[in-house]
Amino acid sequence: MGENRCFLLVHPEISRTKYNFAGIIDNEPLELEFLWTVLQNAGFAPHIWDGQVETQSFAERLAELQPAFVYICGRTRQEGFMLEYCKAAKEQGAVTMLGGLHAQHNFRRLMQPYVDYIFTGFDPDAVRQTACGASPENLDGICWQAGGEWVTRAGKPYDIRRLPRADRTQFYAHTDRYRYLELSPCAHVRTAYCCPYQCSFCSRNRLNCGVYTARDIADVVDEIAEIQCDNIYIIDDDFLFDEKRIRTFIRLVRERGIKKRYVCYGRADFVASHAALMRELKEIGFYYILTGLEATDDAHLDRYNKKTDLAANAEAVRILNETGIHIMGMFIVDLDFTAKDFRAVAKWIRRHHVRNAAISIYTPEMSSPQFEEYRSRLITEDPAHWDYLHVVARPEHMSVKRYYMHYHLLVVRLFLRAWRQGVYDFLDYGFFIRSMLKNLFRFGG
Numbered sequence: 435m436g437e438n439r440c441f442l443l444v445h446p447e448i449s450r451t452k453y454n455f456a457g458i459i460d461n462e463p464l465e466l467e468f469l470w471t472v473l474q475n476a477g478f479a480p481h482i483w484d485g486q487v488e489t490q491s492f493a494e495r496l497a498e499l500q501p502a503f504v505y506i507c508g509r510t511r512q513e514g515f516m517l518e519y520c521k522a523a524k525e526q527g528a529v530t531m532l533g534g535l536h537a538q539h540n541f542r543r544l545m546q547p548y549v550d551y552i553f554t555g556f557d558p559d560a561v562r563q564t565a566c567g568a569s570p571e572n573l574d575g576i577c578w579q580a581g582g583e584w585v586t587r588a589g590k591p592y593d594i595r596r597l598p599r600a601d602r603t604q605f606y607a608h609t610d611r612y613r614y615l616e617l618s619p620c621a622h623v624r625t626a627y628c629c630p631y632q633c634s635f636c637s638r639n640r641l642n643c644g645v646y647t648a649r650d651i652a653d654v655v656d657e658i659a660e661i662q663c664d665n666i667y668i669i670d671d672d673f674l675f676d677e678k679r680i681r682t683f684i685r686l687v688r689e690r691g692i693k694k695r696y697v698c699y700g701r702a703d704f705v706a707s708h709a710a711l712m713r714e715l716k717e718i719g720f721y722y723i724l725t726g727l728e729a730t731d732d733a734h735l736d737r738y739n740k741k742t743d744l745a746a747n748a749e750a751v752r753i754l755n756e757t758g759i760h761i762m763g764m765f766i767v768d769l770d771f772t773a774k775d776f777r778a779v780a781k782w783i784r785r786h787h788v789r790n791a792a793i794s795i796y797t798p799e800m801s802s803p804q805f806e807e808y809r810s811r812l813i814t815e816d817p818a819h820w821d822y823l824h825v826v827a828r829p830e831h832m833s834v835k836r837y838y839m840h841y842h843l844l845v846v847r848l849f850l851r852a853w854r855q856g857v858y859d860f861l862d863y864g865f866f867i868r869s870m871l872k873n874l875f876r877f878g879g
């Protein structure tokens with residue numbers, strides 16, 4: 435290892451437009467904090483630059499630190515920023531590395547001359563070994579350049595029990611920023627990785643080579659007890675999966691007298707069939723359950739291979755409302771929607787009293803079988819549009835402009851309803867309503 439041990443870990447900004455979720459949901463960069471621990475233990479000097487919260491620009495931080503290594507992670511919508519920062523880091527002489535969710539599935543898109551390594555797995559130790567000079571030939575889940583060609587070594591499933599505790603220096607320095615809606619600050623905890631279900635629109639089930647891996651739940655409770663934050667966002671793709679594990683979690687949280695508020699993802703069918711368990715989760719502090727309700731008709735649920743139905747969705751909403759846990763119902767507006775379908779979503783949400791609703795435009799994930807299906811209908815190849823707020827493929831029954839109009843009308847309608855109910859009182863409503871109306875007139879009509 436050379437003298438310069440400075441290692442800059444980067445999470446780019448989500449977007450450079452004002453139409454994003456900054457100030458509403460700002461996620462702790464947990465993946466980078468795992469890397470921080472591993473690198474620090476190996477004698478490196480890690481720093482994090484997180485575009486969500488920084489006041490200093492990336493270029494300024496790069497010039498100030500002169501790092502020997504720069505690792506950048508991100509999602510599809512951040513691809514442009516990932517490559518831009520990578521290029522700048524290479525020009526300054528750093529060894530450049532890309533990883534994270536987008537890289538795992540779309541590494542071929544990132545193969546540029548100024549990128550030295552792309553990590554396609556979840557193992558933070560592969561990053562450490564590479565920085566320590568290990569030959570990539572001896573590692574799994576890595577791409578690198580040799581003789582002007584890219585070489586790819588396939589990833590292997592990672593056992594999440596090998597993860598170290600994340601170093602939360604970055605989180606504690608920005609507790610004024612990392613939040614989930616009104617839960618501020620809000621720390622992230624990962625108890626499992628990948629998802630055992632096979633919903634067709636989702637790429638989470640292909641992470642970690644498609645292998646679900648879970649931590650010992652007692653270790654998770656130990657970690658939660660240690661975190662100096664009252665709000666915990668369990669970022670597993672599906673926390674409500676193993677009933678026995680959840681019961682152990684509840685027992686341990688009670689035994690240790692831990693008093694925090696929790697956010698987690700959970701499927702509607704699990705909630706619908708575990709009413710009593712939901713009451714116990716409420717008692718120990720579960721505040722939001724984020725549920726992929728996806729559709730308001732069984733035909734779309736079947737098409738998505740959701741393995742649940744509308745009756746279960748309605749029952750899940752009823753149980754959570756009755757229990758007093760806030761539901762965040764996540765819906766997809768499909769590209770085959772008619773005007774009637776958009777109205778049906780609004781009606782279903784109103785009729786079932788879904789307090790919080792998030793609407794995504796159907797977006798075929800890059801490198802998925804759906805992407806091939808939609809390829810001939812794509813209207814953009816700009817990865818920044820893979821944010822579920824943009825139409826990326828031609829709608830079936832209307833023009834793109836008309837589709838946006840219906841989408842924005844739905845979003846504005848739901849937002850005004852939430853406003854009347856005081857759901858997002860912590861927000862600057864005026865700013866968001868103006869921003870939505872601007873989009874309505876820009877895209878729709």
Ligand code: SF4
Nearest residue numbers: 629631633636638671
């Ligand atoms: S949508 Fe949810 S349940 Fe379905 S595969 Fe993705 S993470 Fe799993």
